[in-house]
Amino acid sequence: MSGPLSVYQALKAGAADSWDGYVAHPFVRQLASGALPEACFRHYLGQDYLFLLHYSRAWALAVVKSQEIADLRQAAATVDLLLNHELALHVKYCEGWGLSEADLVRLPEADANRLYTRFVMDAGLSGDLLDLLVALIPCSLGYAEIGRRLADDPATRLDGNPYRDWIELYAGREFQEGAALCSQQLERVAEARGLSGNFVANPRWPHLLKLFETACRLEIGFWDMGLSAT
Amino acid sequence: MSGPLSVYQALKAGAADSWDGYVAHPFVRQLASGALPEACFRHYLGQDYLFLLHYSRAWALAVVKSQEIADLRQAAATVDLLLNHELALHVKYCEGWGLSEADLVRLPEADANRLYTRFVMDAGLSGDLLDLLVALIPCSLGYAEIGRRLADDPATRLDGNPYRDWIELYAGREFQEGAALCSQQLERVAEARGLSGNFVANPRWPHLLKLFETACRLEIGFWDMGLSAT
Amino acid sequence: MSGPLSVYQALKAGAADSWDGYVAHPFVRQLASGALPEACFRHYLGQDYLFLLHYSRAWALAVVKSQEIADLRQAAATVDLLLNHELALHVKYCEGWGLSEADLVRLPEADANRLYTRFVMDAGLSGDLLDLLVALIPCSLGYAEIGRRLADDPATRLDGNPYRDWIELYAGREFQEGAALCSQQLERVAEARGLSGNFVANPRWPHLLKLFETACRLEIGFWDMGLSAT
Amino acid sequence: MSGPLSVYQALKAGAADSWDGYVAHPFVRQLASGALPEACFRHYLGQDYLFLLHYSRAWALAVVKSQEIADLRQAAATVDLLLNHELALHVKYCEGWGLSEADLVRLPEADANRLYTRFVMDAGLSGDLLDLLVALIPCSLGYAEIGRRLADDPATRLDGNPYRDWIELYAGREFQEGAALCSQQLERVAEARGLSGNFVANPRWPHLLKLFETACRLEIGFWDMGLSAT
Numbered sequence: 067m068s069g070p071l072s073v074y075q076a077l078k079a080g081a082a083d084s085w086d087g088y089v090a091h092p093f094v095r096q097l098a099s100g101a102l103p104e105a106c107f108r109h110y111l112g113q114d115y116l117f118l119l120h121y122s123r124a125w126a127l128a129v130v131k132s133q134e135i136a137d138l139r140q141a142a143a144t145v146d147l148l149l150n151h152e153l154a155l156h157v158k159y160c161e162g163w164g165l166s167e168a169d170l171v172r173l174p175e176a177d178a179n180r181l182y183t184r185f186v187m188d189a190g191l192s193g194d195l196l197d198l199l200v201a202l203i204p205c206s207l208g209y210a211e212i213g214r215r216l217a218d219d220p221a222t223r224l225d226g227n228p229y230r231d232w233i234e235l236y237a238g239r240e241f242q243e244g245a246a247l248c249s250q251q252l253e254r255v256a257e258a259r260g261l262s263g264n265f266v267a268n269p270r271w272p273h274l275l276k277l278f279e280t281a282c283r284l285e286i287g288f289w290d291m292g293l294s295a296t
Numbered sequence: 297m298s299g300p301l302s303v304y305q306a307l308k309a310g311a312a313d314s315w316d317g318y319v320a321h322p323f324v325r326q327l328a329s330g331a332l333p334e335a336c337f338r339h340y341l342g343q344d345y346l347f348l349l350h351y352s353r354a355w356a357l358a359v360v361k362s363q364e365i366a367d368l369r370q371a372a373a374t375v376d377l378l379l380n381h382e383l384a385l386h387v388k389y390c391e392g393w394g395l396s397e398a399d400l401v402r403l404p405e406a407d408a409n410r411l412y413t414r415f416v417m418d419a420g421l422s423g424d425l426l427d428l429l430v431a432l433i434p435c436s437l438g439y440a441e442i443g444r445r446l447a448d449d450p451a452t453r454l455d456g457n458p459y460r461d462w463i464e465l466y467a468g469r470e471f472q473e474g475a476a477l478c479s480q481q482l483e484r485v486a487e488a489r490g491l492s493g494n495f496v497a498n499p500r501w502p503h504l505l506k507l508f509e510t511a512c513r514l515e516i517g518f519w520d521m522g523l524s525a526t
Numbered sequence: 527m528s529g530p531l532s533v534y535q536a537l538k539a540g541a542a543d544s545w546d547g548y549v550a551h552p553f554v555r556q557l558a559s560g561a562l563p564e565a566c567f568r569h570y571l572g573q574d575y576l577f578l579l580h581y582s583r584a585w586a587l588a589v590v591k592s593q594e595i596a597d598l599r600q601a602a603a604t605v606d607l608l609l610n611h612e613l614a615l616h617v618k619y620c621e622g623w624g625l626s627e628a629d630l631v632r633l634p635e636a637d638a639n640r641l642y643t644r645f646v647m648d649a650g651l652s653g654d655l656l657d658l659l660v661a662l663i664p665c666s667l668g669y670a671e672i673g674r675r676l677a678d679d680p681a682t683r684l685d686g687n688p689y690r691d692w693i694e695l696y697a698g699r700e701f702q703e704g705a706a707l708c709s710q711q712l713e714r715v716a717e718a719r720g721l722s723g724n725f726v727a728n729p730r731w732p733h734l735l736k737l738f739e740t741a742c743r744l745e746i747g748f749w750d751m752g753l754s755a756t
Numbered sequence: 757m758s759g760p761l762s763v764y765q766a767l768k769a770g771a772a773d774s775w776d777g778y779v780a781h782p783f784v785r786q787l788a789s790g791a792l793p794e795a796c797f798r799h800y801l802g803q804d805y806l807f808l809l810h811y812s813r814a815w816a817l818a819v820v821k822s823q824e825i826a827d828l829r830q831a832a833a834t835v836d837l838l839l840n841h842e843l844a845l846h847v848k849y850c851e852g853w854g855l856s857e858a859d860l861v862r863l864p865e866a867d868a869n870r871l872y873t874r875f876v877m878d879a880g881l882s883g884d885l886l887d888l889l890v891a892l893i894p895c896s897l898g899y900a901e902i903g904r905r906l907a908d909d910p911a912t913r914l915d916g917n918p919y920r921d922w923i924e925l926y927a928g929r930e931f932q933e934g935a936a937l938c939s940q941q942l943e944r945v946a947e948a949r950g951l952s953g954n955f956v957a958n959p960r961w962p963h964l965l966k967l968f969e970t971a972c973r974l975e976i977g978f979w980d981m982g983l984s985a986t
Contacts (some may be wrong), residue, residue: 096300119368122359123652129375130417131355131882133963135401139379145359146376171365177641184644187360192583192652192821194884260950260958265585270952273823287637294525353882361652363733407977411867414874421881422591422813424654490720490728498720503593517867579828586819589812590877591837595861597811599839605819607835609829631825647820 068207074249075254076266077200081279088204088282090211094291098216100227105223106207107229109295113288115170117286120154121205122148122184128198135196140251142210147244159231178291189277191257199252200274204281206224210245213237234237303438303486304479305495307430311509318434318512319442323519328446330457337459340526341390343409343518345400348386350413351435352378358428364488368426370481374436377474389461408521410505412514419507426489429482430504434511440475443467527627533716534667534709536726537660541739548664548742549672553749560687569755571620573639573748575630581665582608587650588658594718595654598715600711604666604753607704619691637753644691649737656719659712660734661662670705675699692704762944764897764939768958768966773776774972778894779902783979788906790917797919799848799985803978805860805867808846811895813840816881818888824948827885830941834896837934840960849921866908868981872974879967886949889942891965894971901934 071079078085093110096102125148128141157167190198213236216222224230235241261268308315322338326332350384355378387397393401419426443466446452454460465471491498529538538545553570556562582745585608601705650658673696676682684690695701721728761769768775783800786792815838818831847857880888903926903981914920925931951958 109431119365122368122372123362126356126359126372126375129379130353130360133882135349135960138352140384142352142356142375142379145356145372146380149359149372153369177744181637184648185640187651188644191647192823194887197884209536217379228724258959260960262959269952270950283608284637355783363652407871407974410875411871414878415699415870417881418874421877422593427654486727490730492729499718499722500720514867579825582832583820583822586816586832586835589816590820593811595809596810600844601811602816602835602839605816605832606840609819609832609837613829631795651803 072249073253073261073265074203077203077275077278079223080275081282084195084282084286085204085208088285088289089208089215091286091289093128094216095294096213097229097232098219098222099228100223100229102229104228105295105296106292108163108165110289111156112165112170112173113150113176114292115153115156115160115167116173116175116181117179118148118153121186123201124183124186124190124198124202127187128195128202131190131194131195131198135252137255139222140247143242144248147190151288155158155235159235166199174293178287179285182281182288185284193277194259196261197274197277199255201277201281203252204278204285207245207246208282208285209236209287210242213241267282302479303483303491304433306506308432310496310505311512314509314512314516315390315434315438319438319445319518320518323522324442324446327380327459328449328452328457330453331502332459333499333526334373334458336522336525338393338395340519341386341398341404341520342408343521345383345386345390345397345441346405346415347404347409347518348378348383350442351416351432352383353429354413354416354420354432357417358425358432361420361425361428363425367481367485374474374478379516385465389465392461406521408514408517412518414509415510416512423507424489424499426485426491427504427507430487431507432509433478433482434515436478437475438512438515439466442474443471452510464503532662532709532713533721533725535714536661537735537738538625538657539614540735541725541742544742544746545664545668545701548745548749549668549675551746551749554672554676557689557692558679558682558687563756564688566752568623568625571616571748572600572625572630572633573751575616575620575627576633576635577615577639577643577748578608578613581646582645583715584646584650584662588662591650591658597711600727602708604613604669604704604708605619606613610648615695621697622691636751637748638744642741642748645740647743654713654719654745656721656730657734657737659715661737661741663708663712664738664745666708667705668703668742669696669735673701677715682707695715696702703751762939763916763943763951764893766840767893767965769873770956770965771972772970773968775894775898775977778972778975778979779898779905781979781981784902784906785925787915788909788912790913790919792919793986794918796854796982798853800978800982801846801853802855802860802863803866803981805843805846805849805850805857805875806845806865807869808864808979811876811892812843812874813875814880814888817883818892820882821885821888823885827945829942830937834934834938843849845925852921866981867957868974868977872971872978875970875974880894883967884949886945886951886960886966887943887967891967891971893938893942893959894968897937898903898934898975899926905929927974931965 068208092274093102093106097107122145125141126133129138129145130140132138148205157170160167186198186201189201213233216233217237222233224233227233256265259270261270265271323332323336327337352375355371355375357367359375362368362371387400390397390400416428416431419431444465446463447467452463454463457463486492486495489500491500491504495501553566557567573669581606585601585605589598589605592598592601617630620627620630646658646661651659673693676693677697682693684693687693716722717724719730721730721734725731769857782794783792787797789950812835816836817829819828819835821829824832831918850857850860875884876888879891903923906923906925912923914923946952946955949960950961954962
């Protein structure tokens, strides 16, 4: 790649081990091959429903913390996408796996799940919109990257793969476009908060990188939780 | 009226002077007759744009503070309605009055405006979802009530009234339905937070009533600000 | 005991398994006998330093959320006690175990630690002062109860016990008095937020009990983390 | 002055009109000469008591938002100073003017007062610690500057001035030292958040300057409120 790195690229480069451990996790590889045990996927799905509720709250905190109209609108659109569209898809999808929303609501929240979303909320409460976005994007942008990778990888099996819908959701245009807007927002907010030019030299960088790296590690913990259900 | 009062009715009854001073303010009566000076309306419109931005942030805080899925969804739908639909209408409407969004963004926020929205935000930060909703509803439900009153009042002049669109917006079905959902949410959250039965005897009641009464007073201050533009 | 239960007693009774698992954890019993491996204690001590920082932030959130002067003062006194007195004691105590504050600050925060404090913060952000206090007290009141139990238990070995100072700190008058004030605050705030009389019938009770029970479970996770250091 | 400006100096220079209007307000000049009507001072005193409560909450939010131990400690010390020391002095001082704490608590909060503190809280909620500190310092540092100016000004009358205690409180060593620490914190946090070197070119600067300027204007509104009591 030529030219300077974007903030997102620099975060991924700075937390490469955690990032790779997340987007190329065995859970993801087993989704791609279709070999993932159904019990693992169902455990993941149920927890992901609970995750989505708190993750939406964290995006709503991004609305609260927006000082520019473009950020207000972008964050509000994300909250709406998550709570009023994706959640409905998620519920419908879970029904296909025999999990009703009434079942989902009653599930106990796993610690690996609670840890992740509450960490993101606190990144927002203690910091500014940039701190919050950096903790939010490993999920938003990471799932888009996972979807794209799986769709592009000739080793991915789609025919007869019980997880084909999942792959196609995150590789699909709507999710990819949402991620692209989110990625642009990150760069715009970073610049507005003074992180332009040689931003890795900015005194905020180590903290931002740690937020990103921690969120990636907590994504790994989330996949691990899924695999542990067997 | 027979039967016990709803929380909303009891709040209006308990803060009757402020409520009446708000919904029957001279600004409103002059809107109804068409006699309101254009300078007042334009000043109001511009500040209302800025209000809408911060009021949306306060509804986003209601998403952050929701502990039940119904509340998450309802609050998120309100944020989306405000920021992604009403704001667009507002901008388009302002254009009709010769105010571009670029103009609106540059307006200095009036103190009466800032006071109101920051008070609501802090009601939410310091309290729970019920405290926040009680500070939010004088605007959401009050504008619906003003719209309905004006539409029902034979004294209201619609023909040739330059403010006819404004009246019809708030009297219209979409806004009225949004207000009805918001009203149901208030009663549901009040009950979930322990305010059922003889709720005016609940130790929280005086504080809730004060939040409601203060928000009504700040609405009066907002209309006063509009009138002061002549 | 005759007479109605206090809120604190009812919470302990409602979450008896988690409460007992916390206050009578093997880590605590090994502290009492002196048999706890030093590596476990040192690991615990270092994480407890990091815990104290975030736990103080959560008590500061209680200041932010106080609507009564008595609560403002009590919460502020607790923040001051934690950050300006206990932290200094903790640092001095750690030095006696060969851990300088510079070492402590550099420690990576364990997930069991992060999970606990961020959960408490979010209980406060999403709820009111009562929700927050209920999530805070398992630590404040639980450590007081552990200290008192150990001091009262003839099986506790003080002579030659390397952890004697720890036991005496939490059994000591200053900590016990702080806990008593905190306990009174809980009952006062519960009443002010409408939880009096038959409070277990209050619609808020299940959520409050779940907050308390979760915090107790996370205390167990904290002790487990300590023991895992061997 | 030689050498680069501190952040504090640059803020004062950038908002010179508002700053001067605040620190050299007629209310202050009449305090210095002793000519201030007692009714004005008493009105100010009562509102200042209510201000102190919410201003302390805003400093507690600074504890919540601290990411460095030095900031945690400094903010917590300020909360303690305000709520557990200054508030007591304030109450005692008010008693000397015939206002008991029971009277003070019952006072209705003036809008000019509510506007100011809620604006500061929201600056913190929507921003980071630096945004919050910039909104907090016009009060902390401004009162110190007013105290020092009055003490240094030969035109200030101390003998027989009924407001002598007030002047000596803010000119006194304890308050001046607190302000010095607060000033150091501002510079340290600004640097940690990337505002070093040519900081007025930082994209954050216009927003920070606006926060500072607004807080100064709201201080002017507070003095105006005092004078309006005649």
